[in-house]
Amino acid sequence: xxxxxxxxxxxxxxxxxxxxxxxxxxxxxxxxxxxxxxxxxxxxxxxxxxxxxxxxxxxxxxxxxxxxxxxxxxxxxxxxxxxxxxxxxxxxxxxxxxxxxxxxxxxxxxxxxxxxxxxxxxxxxxxxxxxxxxxxxxxxxxxxxxxxxxxxxxxxxxxxxxxxxxxxxxxxxxxxxxxxxxxxxxxxxxxxxxxxxxxxxxxxxxxxxxxxxxxxxxxxxxxxxxxxxxxxxxxxxxxxxxxxxxxxxxxxxxxxxxxxxxxxxxxxxxxxxxxxxxxxxxxxxxxxxxxxxxxxxx
Amino acid sequence: xxxxxxxxxxxxxxxxxxxxxxxxxxxxxxxxxxxxxxxxxxxxxxxxxxxxxxxxxxxxxxxxxxxxxxxxxxxxxxxxxxxxxxxxxxxxxxxxxxxxxxxxxxxxxxxxxxxxxxxxxxxxxxxxxxxxxxxxxxxxxxxxxxxxxxxxxxxxxxxxxxxxxxxxxxxxxxxxxxxxxxxxxxxxxxxxxxxxxxxxxxxxxxxxxxxxxxxxxxxxxxxxxxxxxxxxxxxxxxxxxxxxxxxxxxxxxxxxxxxxxxxxxxxxxxxxxxxxxxxxxxxxxxxxx
Numbered sequence: 001x002x003x004x005x006x007x008x009x010x011x012x013x014x015x016x017x018x019x020x021x022x023x024x025x026x027x028x029x030x031x032x033x034x035x036x037x038x039x040x041x042x043x044x045x046x047x048x049x050x051x052x053x054x055x056x057x058x059x060x061x062x063x064x065x066x067x068x069x070x071x072x073x074x075x076x077x078x079x080x081x082x083x084x085x086x087x088x089x090x091x092x093x094x095x096x097x098x099x100x101x102x103x104x105x106x107x108x109x110x111x112x113x114x115x116x117x118x119x120x121x122x123x124x125x126x127x128x129x130x131x132x133x134x135x136x137x138x139x140x141x142x143x144x145x146x147x148x149x150x151x152x153x154x155x156x157x158x159x160x161x162x163x164x165x166x167x168x169x170x171x172x173x174x175x176x177x178x179x180x181x182x183x184x185x186x187x188x189x190x191x192x193x194x195x196x197x198x199x200x201x202x203x204x205x206x207x208x209x210x211x212x213x214x215x216x217x218x219x220x221x222x223x224x225x226x227x228x229x230x231x232x233x234x235x236x237x238x239x240x241x242x243x244x245x246x247x248x249x250x251x252x253x254x255x256x257x258x259x260x261x262x263x264x265x266x267x268x269x270x271x272x273x274x275x276x277x278x279x280x281x282x283x284x285x286x287x288x289x290x291x292x293x294x295x296x297x298x
Numbered sequence: 299x300x301x302x303x304x305x306x307x308x309x310x311x312x313x314x315x316x317x318x319x320x321x322x323x324x325x326x327x328x329x330x331x332x333x334x335x336x337x338x339x340x341x342x343x344x345x346x347x348x349x350x351x352x353x354x355x356x357x358x359x360x361x362x363x364x365x366x367x368x369x370x371x372x373x374x375x376x377x378x379x380x381x382x383x384x385x386x387x388x389x390x391x392x393x394x395x396x397x398x399x400x401x402x403x404x405x406x407x408x409x410x411x412x413x414x415x416x417x418x419x420x421x422x423x424x425x426x427x428x429x430x431x432x433x434x435x436x437x438x439x440x441x442x443x444x445x446x447x448x449x450x451x452x453x454x455x456x457x458x459x460x461x462x463x464x465x466x467x468x469x470x471x472x473x474x475x476x477x478x479x480x481x482x483x484x485x486x487x488x489x490x491x492x493x494x495x496x497x498x499x500x501x502x503x504x505x506x507x508x509x510x511x512x513x514x515x516x517x518x519x520x521x522x523x524x525x526x527x528x529x530x531x532x533x534x535x536x537x538x539x540x541x542x543x544x545x546x547x548x549x550x551x552x553x554x555x556x557x558x559x560x561x562x563x564x565x566x567x568x569x570x571x572x573x574x575x576x577x578x579x580x581x582x583x584x585x586x587x
Contacts, residue, residue, distance in 0.1 A: 042400060163421040167414035170402055170447070174462065177363050177389035178415040224401040 013250055022136045022263070024144045026242040028151035029196075029203040029212060034234035035158055036196040037217030039189065042169035046214055048085060048190070051100045052197040053209030055081040055107030059198075060131040060206055061114030065121070070131075071143055074201045075150075078194035081107055086187040111206075134205030134264040136246065147199055154195050161185060166227055203242065204264040212238060215271035219278035237278075241270035314377030316341050316502050317362070317470055322371035324357055331357045333526040335371070341469070342500040344492060344516045346507055349523035355506040356392070358523070359472050362504075363389055375470065388463025392474040394455050398448035404458045405443045408433050411465035426465075433465035436499075437491060453484040457491075464495075471495065471503045477512055485512050492516065510537075511558050537561065 013019055040049040056078040063073025081103055088099055118127040130138060158165070167175040168182055176182050200209035220233035245267030253260035315338035322335040331354040339345050347355050360366035362373055364381035375383035388411075396402075402410075408430045413421040434443050437457040442450055447458055456476060463471060473492075477485050493516035495501045505513060510520065510533070520536045522529040524545045529536045536542075537559055542550040549564035 042397070044397075160418055163410060163413040163416050166402070167410045170396065170400060170407060170410065171391070171394070171459075173391045173393075174389070174410075174459070175414060176365055177384075177387075177391070179364075179384045180415050221399055221401060226403060227401055227406055230401045 009251065013247065016250075017141060018137050019246065019250060021139055021141045021144050022246050023243065025139060025147050025199070026136060026203055026246055026263075026267075027239060028147050029199045030216070030238035030242040031235045032151045032154050032196045033200050033209075033212045034216045034220070034236070034238035035155065035231050036192055037213040037215075037238075038220060038230050038234050039158075039165060039169060040193060040213065041217050041221060043189075045096075045193070047097055048100050049193055049197065049213045050210040051104040051107075052078045052081055052190075052194050053201055053206055053213065054104055055111075056194075056198050056201045056209070057131050057206030058107050058111035058114060060201060061111050061118055061127065064118045064127045064131065065114050069143060069146075070139075071146060071198065071202055074198035074206065075195065077107065077110075078198045078201075079191060082190040082194035083187075086190045130205070131201075132205050132207045133262060134201075134203060134208060136203055136263045137249075139202065143202075147202070150195060151199060154192050157188065157192065161188065165189065204267050208264050208268050211268045211271050212242070215268075215275045216241065219271075219275045222275075222278040222282035237274050238271075241267050241274060245270055314374065315339065316343075316376060317380075317504070318372075318374045318377075319358075319362070320372050320374075322358075322361065322373065323369040324354070324361055324366060325369050326357065326366075330526055332361070332523075335526075335528050337521050337528060337530040339470075339502050339504065339519065341502055342496055343518040344496045344503045344505070344513065345519040345521060346505050346510050346513050346517055347521045347523065348507060348510050350508070353523040354526060355523060356474055359389070359474055359504070359506060362470075362472060363387060385466065386469045388460075388466065388468035388471045390456065390459050390463055390471070390473040390476060392476075392478065394452070394459055396448040396450075396455060398446070400446060400448045402447055403444050404439060404447055404450070404454075404461070405430055405434065407447050407458055408461045408465050411462040429465050433461040436464055436495065437461045438487075453480055453488075456480075456488070460491075464501075469502060471501055473503065473505045475506050475508075477505075477507055477509070489513060489516065514557070514559070533559075 014023075037049065040046055056074040059073035059075065059077025059080075060070050061073075062077070063070045084103055085096075085100060115128050115131070126135075129135075164175060164180045164185060167178065167180060168185060172182055196213060197209050200212045203209075204212055216238035217230075217234040219237050220230050223233050224230035245263050245265075248266040249260055249263040252266075317339040319335055319337050322332055323330070324332040335358070347358065349355050357366055361368050362380055364384065373380040375386050380387070409426050411433070412426050412429060431440075434440050437460050439454070439457050439461050442454050442458070447455060450458060460471075460473070476488060480488060489512050492503050492505065492513075496503050496516060496518075507513060510517065514533065517533055520529075520531060520533050522536050522542065522545060524542075525547065527545060529541050529545045537552050539550060539552050542552065542561060546563065551562045551564055553560040553562060
């Protein structure tokens with residue numbers, strides 16, 4: 001890297017069409033996962049969010065095998081699992097976690113099958129790594145527009161249902177007493193969770209999708225003093241981690257003599273660091289409305 | 299006000315009650331929880347809904363809110379089906395335990411009382427601060443308005459939810475076991491507050507309770523539930539040996555002691571085992587599952 005410290009190679013960085021696609025998709029994944037992740041944590045559905053990401057790997061693997069676009073593969077499988085979970089309509093947290101675990105097991109089984117079929121087919125030898133751990137620099141430019149449109153639709157839906165979703169997160173009984181259709185919103189929310197998981201899987205991989213969903217949202221909840229702040233902080237932290245991760249991965253090519261380290265590694269490490277910093281910060285007791293932590297999460 | 303006395307008295311009689319429950323039957327899982335329940339409430343009354351565990355108190359509140367399917371009968375608010383008049387009702391559930399990590403302050407929860415059912419963008423516009431401040435003042439909650447709801451004491455969380463219910467200025471406030479788990483002082487504070495809402499704001503308050511005694515200073519009306527049926531009236535007409543014995547189906551004695559009321563089955567063991575067939579002490583319907 002010889003362009004000097006002043007511009008950090010940004011011109012070169014932004015001039016690359018692969019990078020531009022990666023930045024678009026990363027930005028969308030970050031905003032959607034930050035916002036949806038906050039609801040997932042508030043509703044006690046962190047595990048469901050994690051599971052949908054993992055299960056989407058089955059769709060990703062099937063997409064490679066059948067030759068359809070990876071986005072629709074991830075999304076199709078995540079939505080199938082989301083509909084199964086919402087169809088079972090489970091209310092008690094323990095039962096919900098149990099069934100989520102069972103569905104997760106089934107999904108990973110399907111994933112194992114298609115990853116095996118992909119691996120034995122000669123032309124898809126790198127499929128396992130890219131599905132599980134992401135290949136942001138390998139995404140075709142044609143996928144950018146569908147990702148942008150589905151993310152913006154998802155965010156718009158969240159905005160339209162913002163107050164009822166927040167009231168359900170605070171207490172479902174209060175929401176039902178107000179005539180809020182809690183069952184319908186549960187299904188909508190799980191579909192949005194599936195969308196977030198699918199786009200996250202595309203960005204950092206199905207296995208690591210959970211990091212982008214839960215890490216920034218968890219960090220934001222340590223810092224936020226009021227509801228709207230939590231969503232803005234989460235989207236902001238996710239955006240910072242993703243964009244910085246893409247940049248560091250791009251630059252690492254020059255640091256390590258021609259071997260770039262994966263984007264997913266940098267993004268996930270930054271997410272972890274953000275979470276740890278936020279948690280440490282909240283322990284100092286300086287967050288408004290939030291005295292120093294002393295209790296467990298739930 | 300200027301109309302002749304006779305016609306205004308006529309109007310008074312014909313005007314629909316604030317809450318009217320007529321011929322109400324509710325079954326849960328094939329078991330009859332409420333059978334043929336009739337009562338009405340008028341504006342500015344404090345009414346206690348008394349009964350043992352499983353008597354159907356929560357079921358009745360949920361039926362009024364439209365959350366519990368009704369087998370037969372009708373529930374009306376000002377003469378209109380209650381399910382269409384949800385905006386007139388505020389509800390304070392029994393189990394309140396907010397997650398300490400919710401980034402929601404007391405004033406945010408109260409504001410959700412106005413905006414929590416708003417879809418679309420209208421929930422983001424309009425100034426709610428005056429209404430929120432008034433509701434917080436009504437529960438004496440200004441002191442914890444900016445604290446997270448999950449970090450309040452149980453009594454404060456309850457007052458936050460009451461403010462959440464009051465902010466829309468409902469005509470009917472339903473509280474499920476608000477006195478359970480409150481110490482003596484908090485109980486007094488809450489009862490005084492409910493009395494103020496009834497007398498000054500003319501809100502009608504329906505409270506479920508095991509024990510009617512803390513409510514006696516403000517109690518206008520009593521709905522005493524047992525075996526799916528109810529005895530209704532003011533305290534003195536309902537809480538009598540003959541009335542409650544008929545309701546329970548076995549002899550009951552009412553004792554008055556220094557302004558407090560004790561309701562005793564004549565022989566509790568005999569009463570439970572033989573004189574009261576069909577009455578089981580299950581928790582069914584009470585937890586609002």
